[in-house]
Amino acid sequence: MNFDRSLLFSWLEEDNIQRAYFRVRPLLTTEGDIRAEAEQLWPNEGCLRIVPDRNEQHTFKVRMRTLGSYCVVDLTNQPVDAGKIRTNKNFRPDRGEVNQYILYSDTVHELPEHTFYQIIDGAAEDYAAACEKSITPLFYIRQGDTLYGPVRKTSPQKPDTAGEAAGTLFELPCPDGVTRLMLCMNDAPVAMAAIPMASESASPVPAASAEIPAENSADAAAPIAQPEEAKTEDAPLPIAEPLKILDQSKDFEETLQSLDKPVSKGANLLRQQEAKPAMHPIPAVMDKPGVLSGTPLVRTPLRTSVQQPKNRVQEVISNQWSIGKYEPPAQNLPAGMAMRKVENPVETACNSLRAAWHSSDAQGQLIDCILSLDGVRARLEPKLCQNDGVTILQKVLRDRLQDLEAERLTALCELDKARRDVDAYKAELLSGMAGRIQRETGRLEADKAACEKHVNELKAEVNALTLQRDALLAKVAELQSDVIPSVIAKLAADAHMIAPMNGIPLRLSPEAGQSVAPDVLIGKLIAACAASGITLERNQAIAALVLLAVSPRIGIACTTPAPLSTLMKNLTAAFGWSNSYAHQIAPEQKPVTSLRPVDGTPALLMTSLPHYAILQDVSKLLLSRNATSLTRNVAYDMCQWPILLLPALPFVPELAPAADAEPVSAASVTALLDTAAASDAEIDAVLAPVLNAAAPLSGAARSEMFRFIAVCAGLMDGGLPVAVDWAILLWIVPAIERGGRTHAAVKALLDEYPLSLEKL
Numbered sequence: 001m002n003f004d005r006s007l008l009f010s011w012l013e014e015d016n017i018q019r020a021y022f023r024v025r026p027l028l029t030t031e032g033d034i035r036a037e038a039e040q041l042w043p044n045e046g047c048l049r050i051v052p053d054r055n056e057q058h059t060f061k062v063r064m065r066t067l068g069s070y071c072v073v074d075l076t077n078q079p080v081d082a083g084k085i086r087t088n089k090n091f092r093p094d095r096g097e098v099n100q101y102i103l104y105s106d107t108v109h110e111l112p113e114h115t116f117y118q119i120i121d122g123a124a125e126d127y128a129a130a131c132e133k134s135i136t137p138l139f140y141i142r143q144g145d146t147l148y149g150p151v152r153k154t155s156p157q158k159p160d161t162a163g164e165a166a167g168t169l170f171e172l173p174c175p176d177g178v179t180r181l182m183l184c185m186n187d188a189p190v191a192m193a194a195i196p197m198a199s200e201s202a203s204p205v206p207a208a209s210a211e212i213p214a215e216n217s218a219d220a221a222a223p224i225a226q227p228e229e230a231k232t233e234d235a236p237l238p239i240a241e242p243l244k245i246l247d248q249s250k251d252f253e254e255t256l257q258s259l260d261k262p263v264s265k266g267a268n269l270l271r272q273q274e275a276k277p278a279m280h281p282i283p284a285v286m287d288k289p290g291v292l293s294g295t296p297l298v299r300t301p302l303r304t305s306v307q308q309p310k311n312r313v314q315e316v317i318s319n320q321w322s323i324g325k326y327e328p329p330a331q332n333l334p335a336g337m338a339m340r341k342v343e344n345p346v347e348t349a350c351n352s353l354r355a356a357w358h359s360s361d362a363q364g365q366l367i368d369c370i371l372s373l374d375g376v377r378a379r380l381e382p383k384l385c386q387n388d389g390v391t392i393l394q395k396v397l398r399d400r401l402q403d404l405e406a407e408r409l410t411a412l413c414e415l416d417k418a419r420r421d422v423d424a425y426k427a428e429l430l431s432g433m434a435g436r437i438q439r440e441t442g443r444l445e446a447d448k449a450a451c452e453k454h455v456n457e458l459k460a461e462v463n464a465l466t467l468q469r470d471a472l473l474a475k476v477a478e479l480q481s482d483v484i485p486s487v488i489a490k491l492a493a494d495a496h497m498i499a500p501m502n503g504i505p506l507r508l509s510p511e512a513g514q515s516v517a518p519d520v521l522i523g524k525l526i527a528a529c530a531a532s533g534i535t536l537e538r539n540q541a542i543a544a545l546v547l548l549a550v551s552p553r554i555g556i557a558c559t560t561p562a563p564l565s566t567l568m569k570n571l572t573a574a575f576g577w578s579n580s581y582a583h584q585i586a587p588e589q590k591p592v593t594s595l596r597p598v599d600g601t602p603a604l605l606m607t608s609l610p611h612y613a614i615l616q617d618v619s620k621l622l623l624s625r626n627a628t629s630l631t632r633n634v635a636y637d638m639c640q641w642p643i644l645l646l647p648a649l650p651f652v653p654e655l656a657p658a659a660d661a662e663p664v665s666a667a668s669v670t671a672l673l674d675t676a677a678a679s680d681a682e683i684d685a686v687l688a689p690v691l692n693a694a695a696p697l698s699g700a701a702r703s704e705m706f707r708f709i710a711v712c713a714g715l716m717d718g719g720l721p722v723a724v725d726w727a728i729l730l731w732i733v734p735a736i737e738r739g740g741r742t743h744a745a746v747k748a749l750l751d752e753y754p755l756s757l758e759k760l
Contacts, residue, residue, distance in 0.1 A: 003041075004080065008034070008073040009116050009182070011175045012064070012108070016096075020061045022050040023099055024073060024108060028172055030115065030184040042101045048073075049088055049099035053106040060105055067110050069176070070135050074107050113137045117150060119169065119181040124148040124159055131156050140183060459598050463512050466597040470509055473594060477505060506589040508618065510580040510600035513665030518672050518715070521545060521664065528574035532567050532652045539716045543726050546715070547642055548602070548619060549669045550708050555622045555630040555643035555734075561608070563649035564623065568606055570655045576663030577601050584609060593618055602666035631738040640701040640738075642708075642730035645759060673707065677714025678723075680706055686724055693745045695735045705731045725753040733759050 009028040015021055025047045026038045038046035052060035078084055088102045118139040120130045130141055131153050140149035140162060148159040167185040174180055356362045370376055516524070522541050529536040547554050558564045565583060572581040580600075582591060584607040591605050593615060606621040610633065624630045627643050683706050691697075697705070705727050712723035733756055736746060743760050750757040 003029070003034070004075055004078070006075050007115055008075070009111075010071055010073050010108075012067055012069060012071045013175075014065070020064075022064045023047045024050060024071065024103065025175065026073060027174070028116070028170060028182060028184070030168070030186055032168075032170060033172065042099075044093070044098040044100055047099050048085065048101050048103040049097075050105050050108060051102045053104045056105060064105070064108070067108070068135075070111055072109055072111055072116070073103065074109055078107065111136055113152075115185060117167075117183040117185070119147075119183050121181075127151050127156050127159055135180070142181075459512075462598050466512070466595070469595065473507070473509075477507075504586075504588050504590065506582045506584055506591045506605075507594065508580050508582055508591060508603040508605065509594040510596040510603055510666075511576070511663050512597045513576065513599050513601045513663040513668070515599070515671075516664050516668040518668075518675065521668055521672075522715075524574065524664075525571070528571050529567075531574075531655060532570045533650065534567065534652065539718070539722060539726070542712060542715045543730075544644070545669060546672055546708055546711050547644065547730070549672050550711070551642055551704050552618070553620045553622060553641040555624065555627070555641055556606075556646060557624055557627040557630060557643055558646040558649065559625055560649045561623060561625065563652040564646065565606075566652040566654050567649065568621075570652070572604065573655065573657035574661060575601075576661050577604060578657060580604065582606075591615060591618070596666075599665040599667060601663045602669060627734055627737065631734055636738065639698045640731065640735050642704070643734040644730060672715070673711055675714045676707075676710040678710045678720050680710075682720070683709050683724070686720065687727075689749050690728060690732060690746060693749060694732045695738070697731060697735060701731060721752060725755045728753055728756040729759055732756070736760070 003026070006029050008026040010024040010026045012022065012024050015023055025045065026034055028034060035046060042048055050064065056063065075084065084104050084107050086102055088097070088100055090097050091100050116136055118134050118136045119142050120133055120139055121142050122130055123143055124141050127141060127148075130139070130151070134151075134153050137153050138150040139153065140147050141151065141159060142148075147162040149162050151157070151159045165185060167183045170182050170184065172180050172182045353366065356366055371380075522538065522545065525541045525545060526536050526538065529541075556564065568581070568583070569578075572578055580602060581604045582589075584591060584605060587609060593603055596603070596617065603615075603618045604621065605615065605618050606623055608623045610629070622630055622641070627645060630636065630643055687709075708730075709720070709723045709727045712726060713720040716722045716726075728750070732746075736743065747757065747760055750760065
């Protein structure tokens with residue numbers, strides 16, 4: 001887009017206060033938002049660096065700072081070769097100068113009281129408060145569907161309803177982060193260019209002008225005639241219609257009378273009264289032939305010192321008249337030739353015609369006489385036939401004009417037809433593409449619905465098979481006590497079941513569960529503990545759930561194991577995990593895990609035995625009265641697991657499972673691991689001093705601890721420091737106690753971790 005001859009609504013900013021650097025960012029014209037076009041024309045943010053014009057080298061900084069944040073760039077009166085926008089020779093992006101083009105400051109002005117108006121929503125009575133929001137000198141207030149204004153910002157008054165005006169509304173996102181509604185009108189009353197004062201541009205009046213004669217004072221005081229207004233453009237000649245110039249209501253006679261007007265005397269310079277030169281009488285010719293007077297009969301140059309007249313035409317005519325009347329001819333005349341004045345026949349005929357025309361009875365005869373003369377009609381017709389009559393040239397031109405007009409109308413019709421054909425072709429293409437896309441979308445949606453239906457059928461089939469398997473397992477458990485152990489072993493082997501050959505089976509049967517959001521899962525744990533009489537904080541609930549998702553083995557040290565066992569039953573019942581949870585209290589109990597269905601619940605085994613069986617996909621809760629018995633284990637030496645230290649619990653009542661409690665799937669618990677908010681590098685930078693001073697952990701324990709910290713940093717209140725404190729409490733403190741090292745070196749590093757410092 002070319003912005004020459006345009007008025008640009010722009011944002012003015014001082015991007016370098018120390019060096020008084022200013023730049024403008026064009027935002028809007030009367031045609032619309034120009035920010036994208038400005039960024040294409042003037043790269044690097046679409047801004048122009050303002051440089052001082054040579055006329056304001058000393059006032060540039062002060063004037064720019066008084067314009068405010070918004071201004072106009074006026075290019076309307078600039079010639080094409082003015083070059084107000086040029087390439088910036090100081091363009092150095094690496095040194096901070098990112099503006100590739102410059103703009104001279106004589107085109108930057110304050111906002112005018114025309115062209116750009118801001119529309120502010122509100123009540124008309126609040127016009128004073130609206131002045132503080134306006135960025136334009138004049139603005140309008142829009143109350144519902146009614147527009148009030150304009151209101152002058154400097155001297156506001158209660159506005160009336162706005163009159164009708166042609167304008168365009170634009171929503172303008174301004175650089176200050178506010179989107180404003182702007183009204184643009186092409187109603188600039190005067191040009192923005194400065195008009196020179198008369199005292200500066202007018203030439204000085206000469207001193208001789210004061211000596212004007214009195215008789216010319218009236219003419220001198222007359223007002224100077226102003227130039228006529230520019231005439232409107234001539235309308236094109238009508239097609240196939242006669243040109244109407246003369247008054248059609250008059251006949252031929254009346255038309256001639258209206259045209260018979262005397263010539264103005266002021267227009268004929270020959271009739272001006274002038275001082276005639278003194279004439280000397282020509283001596284009379286002598287009676288004797290061949291005898292001449294003393295005056296020669298040859299033309300002699302006339303040397304007179306007559307003042308040169310002002311009118312050159314009058315001068316030539318006067319000289320010719322005087323020479324022809326008073327000077328002798330240049331050739332020899334016969335003897336006795338009388339010299340006399342010759343009358344002009346044309347002048348005599350014109351005077352006689354005017355005199356006779358005043359008689360109405362003689363007008364017809366005069367016209368008949370004039371028309372009867374040879375060649376008069378051929379000369380008279382071109383002068384009279386300017387309306388109804390048409391000359392040959394006019395007829396040819398009119399025919400050519402009609403042909404051109406017919407060709408123009410044909411071209412316009414063909415252009416309209418071509419446009420309609422293009423629009424129809426576009427509509428046909430769009431309709432075809434829309435139909436094809438709609439068909440493809442419908443086919444894909446049908447395929448998606450079929451796939452979802454097939455998935456649901458497969459899930460239902462898997463769940464049904466799971467129920468059948470559970471029924472078979474129950475039947476196997478019933479027959480185990482009645483049928484020969486060898487038959488039971490053979491049936492179990494045929495059914496691909498893992499069952500103990502001796503002892504009591506402790507079955508863990510996961511069920512199909514539902515997906516639950518992390519916040520809902522945390523709230524459900526806090527509510528279940530509250531129903532059991534235990535107050536659980538949010539960070540404690542998060543630590544317990546993340547431990548369950550991260551580590552397959554969790555040590556729980558509590559001096560009151562009986563209330564803890566009841567609490568675990570209540571929690572598993574609240575989560576719908578009763579069938580997939582078991583408590584091993586005797587060596588005869590052999591845990592057996594059923595196959596997990598789709599989206600099944602987690603398998604939890606809480607054991608009080610020092611030695612436990614290795615089971616896949618089972619989270620083991622190792623229960624003990626103190627942490628020492630949990631760490632005095634060969635398995636702990638090889639792979640440390642987290643140990644949760646619980647205080648002495650009060651009496652916990654056993655709660656009946658809720659009838660409407662839906663089982664929570666294991667995927668809901670592992671979904672907590674997707675909210676990691678810290679990287680391993682950040683965690684290592686925080687824990688490096690503590691890890692160097694404490695007993696070293698195994699690789700698996702270190703990985704579990706780092707993952708626990710990354711997840712808890714995004715969920716716990718307090719972020720990364722609180723998550724690190726919990727990790728030190730669960731992993732490092734038990735390892736320090738197991739290793740037998742002194743606590744002084746580690747304790748000096750735990751000033752920012754109150755939980756670990758209290759337990760160490």
